[in-house]
Amino acid sequence: MHKKRSGRLTRRGFLRLSGGALAVLAGTGPFGLLSRPGYAQKTAARIVIVGAGAAGIALSARLRRALDGARITVIDRRETHLYQPGLTLVASGVWKPRQVESRTAAHLPRGVEWVRDMVAEYDPEANRVITAGGQRIEYDFLLVASGLQVNYSAIEGMSADLIGRHGIACVYDNPRHAAASWQMMSRFMEQGGVGLFTRPPGAIKCAGAPLKVAMLTEYRLREAGTRDRAELHYLPAGAGLFSQPDINQFLKEHLPARGFTIGWNHPLVAIDPGKKEATFRTPEGLRTMGYDFIHVVPPMSAPQAVVDSPLAWQDGSFGGWLEVDQHTLQHRRYPNVFGVGDVVGTPIGKTAASVKAQAPVAAANLVDVLADREPSRRYNGYTSCPLITEVGRAILVEFDYDLKMVPSFSFIDPTEQHWVPWVLKERMLQAAYNAMLRGRV
């Protein structure tokens, strides 16, 4: 006996529809995980990606999907991948170090060759790189995503192994430093004294981090009930606190309101850990200050192999960083070379959020060049920083090359402290970061 047909969806019809929908989803959007899409460009190009940090992995994922037949090689000797935006949370005791560590192998897409070595020399005239282990790797296209180096030795008396001793903290580089910084901060919370927070001249990774560490230390002191025992100094190298003018103005009012004394034009030049003294080169001459806790932020540069190579800007304010067009991310002199992430010499953009915006541009432009087209995509300098002001509060700052605010969520005022940006930072950004590594956002 046949059932009477009605307008209602039958079970078979539902299954058929669901199957169709799943098939569509499987081939598009973030669900297109299983196969290379039909629009992938066929090529036998050799593509070398230097670095398996956020930028290198995101690029490898995107190019793996966009190209069919390309030989993609990633060069990096680090077995552990670091979620660097979480380091301030480790340094302030909010996260454990293991929360920012994962295996590099778990992130690299299948079909990508991983050379566990570091590039020691770039030879763009011969289209090859030479690794520290002596391998010569030739390429048709090179993507430099090697990150940057933290130059501890640029401060007299400073070295990385001092972090976690003599009241010295430094949030940068790895979770070991961040955890050691939390130990120093904890001791300072108990004992109080003089706290110094430095910010070097020049471009640095996550320029909000020195501010976050300063504000989180002040918060932790209040939480511990020892705020009145501490004297806090924020000591930037220049005459500003933040490149974006609205946020700069906000901080100029916010830090003094929380009891910080701001010492403008105070680049740290030397430290004496034994005496617990720091020396700054001020316009009035050298100034030495005693401290009980100091957050040292050393100057940063591109890795030495880039600095020493023809790929670096040879002069100007970006001297030593990778010379790319700030919009196309294509090298200005070697068209088969692109750069993404901390290593590039552009006005702003040394954050994971910048990588999120840069990686699709560089990958798409490389595909354009490979197909003999002009680079079609442009990076507008987008960068973002959930600037934590306290545990539980943050402001969400997003801006571009013009230092114009470009808020993703128009209903969030970037100069008002809120809980929601904190939740984004503490709960959601790592998910967004992982989606970026997979080339999905």
Added chain:
Amino acid sequence: MAFSIWGILAVLLEAVRPYFPALLVVLLIEVALLGWLLTKRELWRRQAARKVTVACGVLVFFLALAFIPAFTKAGFDDLRGLLDYGVLLLASLGCGVAAGILLYLPIQAMLVLRQA
């Protein structure tokens, strides 16, 4: 920064990825319960199950409202204005609805067992 629906879904997928094993266990329990309950359809107590489920959902909503800030290592004094309270309210509503959906079958199963 422009957002796409695929981008948002990709981020949500990554957010729940660490909980996949636990979600799979919950899903298997739900499917097993559904299978068992389908063999006892005559014993279903739909209205009673709905009432208990709604009560549980409301309870979870209020618990979420009270504890979500602490879950994010924040306190109520960190919440400021419509934005923060609106998001807290929506998140709590989501927790309540999700709890209701997940609890319906176990509650129905308990009611069926009591009758059997």
